[in-house]
Amino acid sequence: MENNAELQGLPIVARPTGVCCASLTRLATPVMALVAVGAISVAAFFAGQLSQTQAQYSANDLPFLHADSAVSSENFSMATGAVDQEAEGLFVLDHNSGLLQCSVIYPRMGRFMSQFTANVADALGTGGKGGSYLMLTGRADFPRSSNNPVGSTIVYVMDTATGNYASYYVPFNRQAMTSGQVQQGLLMLIATGSANPVIDRDALR
Numbered sequence: 286m287e288n289n290a291e292l293q294g295l296p297i298v299a300r301p302t303g304v305c306c307a308s309l310t311r312l313a314t315p316v317m318a319l320v321a322v323g324a325i326s327v328a329a330f331f332a333g334q335l336s337q338t339q340a341q342y343s344a345n346d347l348p349f350l351h352a353d354s355a356v357s358s359e360n361f362s363m364a365t366g367a368v369d370q371e372a373e374g375l376f377v378l379d380h381n382s383g384l385l386q387c388s389v390i391y392p393r394m395g396r397f398m399s400q401f402t403a404n405v406a407d408a409l410g411t412g413g414k415g416g417s418y419l420m421l422t423g424r425a426d427f428p429r430s431s432n433n434p435v436g437s438t439i440v441y442v443m444d445t446a447t448g449n450y451a452s453y454y455v456p457f458n459r460q461a462m463t464s465g466q467v468q469q470g471l472l473m474l475i476a477t478g479s480a481n482p483v484i485d486r487d488a489l490r
């Protein structure tokens with residue numbers, strides 16, 4: 286009985302569980318807000334850096350890309366090459382006849398206005414019809430004048446049966462394109478060679 290009386294005289298202290306949880310909740314809310322603000326700031330920073338990088342390499346600042354291409358089938362070979370800064374040539378080689386054609390579109394007029402031709406069989410010495418060829422284009426800066434117009438593309442053709450090859454340039458006139466004049470002519474032979482040269486053993490001794 287004495288113990289109960291003593292206990293009844295002591296103050297009763299309740300555990301502040303609700304107060305503690307409420308304090309933690311109030312503390313967690315601003316912490317989460319700060320974390321979210323920090324994440325958004327970091328994302329905005331990197332987005333700004335990416336935008337600046339893209340702005341530095343805008344379409345106006347990129348270098349002009351010359352993208353030549355070539356494909357071949359059993360009967361035809363095709364290739365492209367820039368004959369001028371504003372015009373591209375389409376090269377088509379007929380394997381059956383050996384006829385090589387270069388057609389050029391005038392960009393301002395939107396249609397083919399120039400055509401140059403050559404028979405590669407004459408330069409490669411294939412003679413008969415039905416040859417097997419490979420073709421591609423390259424680029425060179427030849428001396429040019431009003432009397433000797435030269436395009437900036439070289440076309441290379443190889444006869445796969447013999448290994449003989451030849452190169453041609455296009456006598457493309459930029460002034461004629463500017464004035465809208467039709468151009469026709471021959472592809473000019475530059476040089477010939479062979480992938481299977483005859484070795485002069487006497488010269489090697």
